[in-house]
Amino acid sequence: MTSPGVAAVFSLAGGRLDHPTMTTTTLSPPRSRTELWRELGQQLRVDSIRATAAAGSGHPTSAMSAADLMAVLLDKYLRYDFDRPDDPNNDHLIFSKGHASPLLYALYAAAGAIGDEELLTLRRLGSRLEGHPSPALPWVEIATGSLGFGLPVGVGIALAAKTVDPRPYRVWVLVGDSEMAEGSVWEAFDHAAFWQLDNLTVVVDVNRLGQSGETMHGWHLMSYAERLRSFGWEVFPIDGHDVEAIDEAYAAAIETVGRPSVIVARTLKGKGVAAVEDKPGWHGKVLPDPEAAIVELGGRRHIRIAPAAPSAGPPARTYMASSPVLPTYEVGTQKATRRAYGEALAALGSTREDVVSMDGEVSNSTFSGLFADAHPARFFEMFVAEQQMIAAAVGFDVRGLTPFASAFAAFFSRAYDFIRMAAISRASIRIAGSHAGVATGEDGPSQMALEDIAMFRAVHGSTVLYPSDANQTAKLVALAADNPGVTYLRTTRADTPVIYPPEAQFEIGGSRLVHASLHDEVTIAAAGITVHEAIKAALRLAEDEIYARVLDLYSVKPIDREALLDSLTATGGRLVTVEDHWPQGGLADAVLDAVADSGLPLQVVKLAVSDLPGSGTPAELLHAAGIDAAAIDAAVRSLIDPLAIP
């Protein structure tokens, strides 16, 4: 890899400021490449100041510290076709310090991708230039702004190019020094070195000042450098305002082989404007006198840079994707849904080359290991680093793949912010959580997901699936592959009976009346493990000529409102909800939300896990929590005969 060496295109006409309150300065054109970079750096600062001044808010000082670093990158090293953001060989530029968005937008303006008029719409309603970068803009692939998210996604994008879809692109990530305090970035540093991602270059903008004070390590560049070297990175500590040093560091970074590279740059927050430069108290604030600041920076420039074209690489891939031959299971046999997940995923991988799988070092529990056995080149061991795992999934999605990430369901709570940010990033990823609820058994509450449905329901555009049997699981795995957004699939640890024939069809947003009669007086709304308990209860009740139907709400979000209303109408509004989850935010909340405005007078008994469980067998714990067949039986009876209080 060498630097592209494409000459910069620039125009330095002394123009008029578009922002009426600001003055104009006429400049001479730069005489050398280094002077161009310095001028471009000033332009990026000026435009960051102009945009934030027009917005009345934003982070100009955090943009100004990294302006020289990004100027040299844009002019000499970034290989990107702004007219074709979907070119699969484009470099990737991620602002992990998303609050420096004015700098990113100024850079887009310098590249001619956005006009000056749009630049000044920053932070306005309807503008593509949001306060923090988002895919509202075609050149932004993920949303950033939650520190520590962008870098791990960058690792995922770089990993894709080193493995399933070899590409010549480089991933550039701008990281703030405050952000270095986030554990998630150390997961990323660990993984990037492990995977030998020499196509990844990180720029750490060490401007010393966080939001409320100095960072933990201030300007001790060697603090960062030693840590990063110990993590296996090639490290270049430099003065982040010395464009020649920046150029040398980039040149050396792209020549680095076998390991990722990081430029640790000492910078000044608010660089170039004395009123704010290296001064605390100016984080996230418009400059006190933007007009004077622009004058101090030498006025507005009009440099235009045409970045180098992407390196030559293969055309966009079209993945072979025929219908999977899903595993089937015989009704009446026993099979854990987590195992069916693994078997279905492996089958899906056989007919779809776009499917990749990753696991948090529990692939023998989630059964993603079956995919790993069948398709080792498309399986990624992410070790016990759930945030990096989700970020890798997002990175693979950015590259057009179809990722499935798995772990114990409880441990996705470790990555909730990343899941939230994946949704804001408009990513389509699939997450399979095993070991749901008290049905997990002896391991105790730390291993039991009892909040996962609440957590995943409250993700924008998410889908939440909770299959009760193996055939249903297999079908839902296949549907998840083509489902947009964040799709969550909850599986159960223990073997459960196969209750649906292999030919049964299921759909996202669907449900299944799994037990019903003409005489039903109560609807039991269940999902996953509790479907089996509900069927047991219904059979027992029928012996006493009490008839209750069981509605399997395997699609918790979106939920099958129509089927719910039909059932409730048929059963006089009598409803038992039963779930292996805390009472908040789970199945019952989803059900009540769906039917609340139906006008039906309801009688509801909610069964959920209220007390903190301990260890025990699954059966003991389902009983202790009051969500087993006996509890359902009693709840149904209490609705039929209110005097028979359970």
Added chain:
Amino acid sequence: MTSPGVAAVFSLAGGRLDHPTMTTTTLSPPRSRTELWRELGQQLRVDSIRATAAAGSGHPTSAMSAADLMAVLLDKYLRYDFDRPDDPNNDHLIFSKGHASPLLYALYAAAGAIGDEELLTLRRLGSRLEGHPSPALPWVEIATGSLGFGLPVGVGIALAAKTVDPRPYRVWVLVGDSEMAEGSVWEAFDHAAFWQLDNLTVVVDVNRLGQSGETMHGWHLMSYAERLRSFGWEVFPIDGHDVEAIDEAYAAAIETVGRPSVIVARTLKGKGVAAVEDKPGWHGKVLPDPEAAIVELGGRRHIRIAPAAPSAGPPARTYMASSPVLPTYEVGTQKATRRAYGEALAALGSTREDVVSMDGEVSNSTFSGLFADAHPARFFEMFVAEQQMIAAAVGFDVRGLTPFASAFAAFFSRAYDFIRMAAISRASIRIAGSHAGVATGEDGPSQMALEDIAMFRAVHGSTVLYPSDANQTAKLVALAADNPGVTYLRTTRADTPVIYPPEAQFEIGGSRLVHASLHDEVTIAAAGITVHEAIKAALRLAEDEIYARVLDLYSVKPIDREALLDSLTATGGRLVTVEDHWPQGGLADAVLDAVADSGLPLQVVKLAVSDLPGSGTPAELLHAAGIDAAAIDAAVRSLIDPLAIP
């Protein structure tokens, strides 16, 4: 600090195995301290095997790797009075690798804290010996089992002894090598060095094998050692089965001044039993032939160790805690609830010495900075490390303090697993999240908490508070201080009108009918920012002689069911819920959950944030989301006259 030098007490009578399927071996008493350690290590292994065999599940091999390390610790270095677990000067021993619980319980048995009969109740329903350690046992202060949680809490406990409550104790944390992949441990390593916690010693059990395969770094001890040194730790790489080396490392660790110390120990998973030793595939599994394994280990021992007494230190502190003189605000003035939070917290700190505050480097946004200004010795800057912040709060709670942790509400999603584990740990901590909802404005969706209510509701035993005005905020801050469990307080970025007089009283579980008449036809259920929108709507509607009441549900969990039912009864079951949150898991779900079984026929309109917001002013975004006064107005009208669809 020197080693206590207390002679070990042991009894090595050749006893009978309590577990009937196992054989007995008679042993000679150990002849030296080192032989005692070796024997004790074998005893801990044998007892780990016995307990897991009796349970039929568990993690014997992960216990066996660390047995020698814990044997030397128990006999010579741990200063702990098992009869007085509440002695404030006791050392703290945390198994961050919680799955090694059989080793911890075997150690308690060796110390005489639990009997052999109880040891064999491991993982049974009702046993205090859960699959992963929990405070069901008096010597366990936090629950572990979610890797990467125990160490950061240990940092918090060590930090307390170095700051607000100086104590001679040492914090010992056993960490697994798989766990070193979690970003959260690197937050802990970073902070421990920053705070110079030389009262913290970590033992990393590098047994090379994770659950499903080899760890990222295998037995490359120097990989770990170099990283830890670069993070500022004193590092002792040793053979974790060489008791003399272990002894030397502990001796050097406790002499280390000015920095935390870590022993990086090369060990063998399943050490001592050939069938499983250093073999993959034996994670979390009972040994294939426990009886033969015990014979191979030399049979059962009966060594009893009386650990050294805690170092001399001050008696338990009683904190001065008189009623706070809370700030008051004049009705009709404007004040952001986040600012009232800071002012109330600072006031609370003035009369309560037990109150400590910590922030994720945004104290000038959350206004915890006001507490920092008033009580600098009790404020802790946790930088942008939300997991370490929550863990520190848990650690302070362990030490009897009253922690308040604050950050942007959205960023607590980064620490959701830690919050979940705090609840399982029976910790009482208070979390204040600012910048809630689209009312955050221009910063865009990455900075807007829209899932936080769902997330915090689904935490065991949690309380969720969402004040609408400054006086209410102040009162709720004071109530939060004495509230058990995880208490979440959601605050708003923008100034909002003060609507309650300073003398108004509020309570956890309460609500406030803030606008009502005798003619009300609709109940508007609101909280926080939407209370103000609801009042505006009600006033506007009244001009058209449409009467709606506004119920301020500032206590979202527990929610005031009685007031809701009263209001709904008074308004014919017509209900508008309005919240600055995703539609899932928030206020509306809480309301419907409370009233679903009331038997009241309901007509409900739910207003919440459905579409992904962008940037804009708070007013623009409230309007765009359909949760402002205009939307509420239309919703109320639609309930009064169903033909007037909004």
